[in-house]
Amino acid sequence: MYIADPQKLPSGVFLYTLRPVRPAMLAEGPTAEEQALAGAHWQYSIDLLKRGVVVFGGRTMTRDSSSFAPVVIRAASMEAARAIVEGDPAVAGGVFHAEIFPFQPMLMGEWPQESATVTSGGVSYD
Template identity: 40%
Template structure:
């Protein structure tokens, strides 16, 4: 069975757009989020992940990944430490990489 591709779009909760609102706990949650994505990349689940370089209400991050089904994709998205930890919201979308120079 060929895996499907999905994308989830991450947005910081508005209070975290202000750097002074970040706590040690917020930093720890975001650190776990990054480490989790690195593991999923090593497991060939994540295709790519990244974020805008702005810190305003237009800021967002994306995770492009593979899953067996939309149900499995949603489980993966909701288990993201930043989502589960209440630092970011996430929206899931079916996706297909059409062109890439990633190796």
């Protein structure tokens, strides 16, 4: 369990959200270009995770305009965080709109086993 001290502000932690530019992509399916860019996004995200940049990432399970994906990253500055986000092929390609925020983790506990779909020994992307 982790409980933050609100008086101690972190540096180098950012949260960004990704939202589909075309929400119908989720309900009706992606175009070939969207599918290719989403695949490149996935590989880019895995690389960031392996390099220790990504702390946490996920997505909502909605398939409408409310859908979004939050990602927490480590970066030296807002400019460095922006470069990481803008380097995402799906952001650069216009599939996802991104918004970046300085972030302070406040409460963290153990990940609930019932919601985990992979484990640390899960699928290898090497």
